[in-house]
Amino acid sequence: MIEASWIAGLGVILFGVGLIGAFTRKNAIVVLMCIEVMLNAANLNFVAGAAHYGDVNGWVFTAIAIAIAAAEVAIGLAILLSLYSTQETISLDEANILRN
C-alpha cells in the first residue's frame, strides 16, 4: 500500500501545478481547469488523511467537495458562455468589465 505521505506529496504537486496555471494562463477555461486541479489536490489530501487515520469524515468531505465542484463547473461554464456571447472572447485580459 502506498504511504499516505506520498499521496499528500502528490496532492501538493497537483496543487502547485494548478496554482501556477491559474496565475499564468489567460484562457478562462484553462484557468477553470486549473482551479479544478487545485480542488482535486485538496480532495486527495482529504482521502489520504481519511485512509491514514481511519476516519470516514475525510471521505464525506471529499464527496461534498466533488459535488460542490460540479456545481462550480456548471456555473463557471455558463458564465463563460454568457461572456462569450456578449464580449466574443473568453480571454481574461480582455474581459475585464462586469457589465454586459
Add this chain to the structure above:
Amino acid sequence: MRALSALARFGVFAFILILLSEVMSHPMWGSSETPPSTLDFAVALFNEWSMAIVVLGLLLAMAMIGASYLVRDERLANLIWDLEGDDQ
C-alpha cells in the same frame, strides 16, 4: 515588469517545494490505522451527514437552474413553438 513576473514564478515554485518537503516529512504521517470501509462511508452519509447531503442537493439544483438561466437563448426564433405541425 518581467523581472517581477519571474520573481513571482520563482516564489511560487519555492513555496511549492517548501510545502512539499514540510507535508511529506510531517510527523502526523507516522502511525497509521485501519482505513474505513465503504459501509462506514454509507452509514456516515445517511446518519451524521444526512442534512448536509440534503443541503448539497438543494445547492446542486440551484446551480443547474442558475446555469440554464445564464445560457438561455432569447432569440425569437427559438422562443416560438412550431404550432403548424409536421406534414407527415
